[in-house]
Amino acid sequence: MSDKLTKNFPSIKQATPVNSLEYKFKGIPDPYWIAGFTSGDGSFQIRLRKLNTNIGYRVSLLYSFHLHIRDLDVLKGLANYFNNSSENLISNDKKVGISSDKSVHLQIAKFTDIKDKIIPFFDKYPIEGVKSLDFEDFKKVCKLIENKKHLTPLGIKAILDIKLNMNQNRKF
Template sequence: MNNKLLYNSNILYPQWVVGFIDGEGCFHISVSKNSTMKLGYQVTLEFSITQHIRDKELMHKLVVFFGCGYVSSDTSNKLQFRIRNRNDLAKYLFPFMDNNLLLTTKALDYADFKRVHAMLDNREHLTPEGLDLIRKIAASTNRGRK
């Protein structure tokens, strides 16, 4: 697939974006109670970048750059760019990240995030063993990483 179709480099430079993600991005894996789910838990994936509200224009440029996601208020003075849709993660974020490698330990968080995404695609979260593994992966990412 042609990289020009994956993101809009007329908006932001791809290497700047990947560096910004290295410093400010978050690959979040959530396991929360939901009685409507088979095992009583729901697994949610979210990629986000949080910034002060003064950088609102930049946050909206990220939506245009990736061709997906949205901007929401985190607090009265913070905004978040978020991608939660699993199809958008696979179609837009993953190809970009795979072609523009992170340089910090955040690369490990991305690898775990992508691994859990594949587990969801394979419906592994619907088994007690799969759900337990996802919980362990989630606990070892971001601030839980040693």
């Protein structure tokens, strides 16, 4: 406890520090583990960036994780699972990055990787729970992009409507 807490709460005894167990990542046991891990810690995101074009936006999809640095091996394991290379992460524009706040992130954003690897994977090994709804919305936007609807004002509106009702904005 800090000196200030000790002074303000003298009747509370300081706890004896306990050594916590250290988790050693032993690899991904099966594909359903990835589905469960994604349900708990993963994120399906739709990004719209303003541009000076006729449509006015660039649409991209992002499958990502942001974890404590102690979980770096887990993210490398995920990267390896999807591509056998934690360096490339499916393709060269994927990242396992280390942030200054002692956290790590994995981001997969290349459209062909999302369409050809991530979506088929989760179709085969479904996510359970609320995040499955975000995945279904993510798939809808992928289909809109695949059909070039993101290049039309109506398509952008549809994508924006989907995005505004995903993740923390979802209404039940």
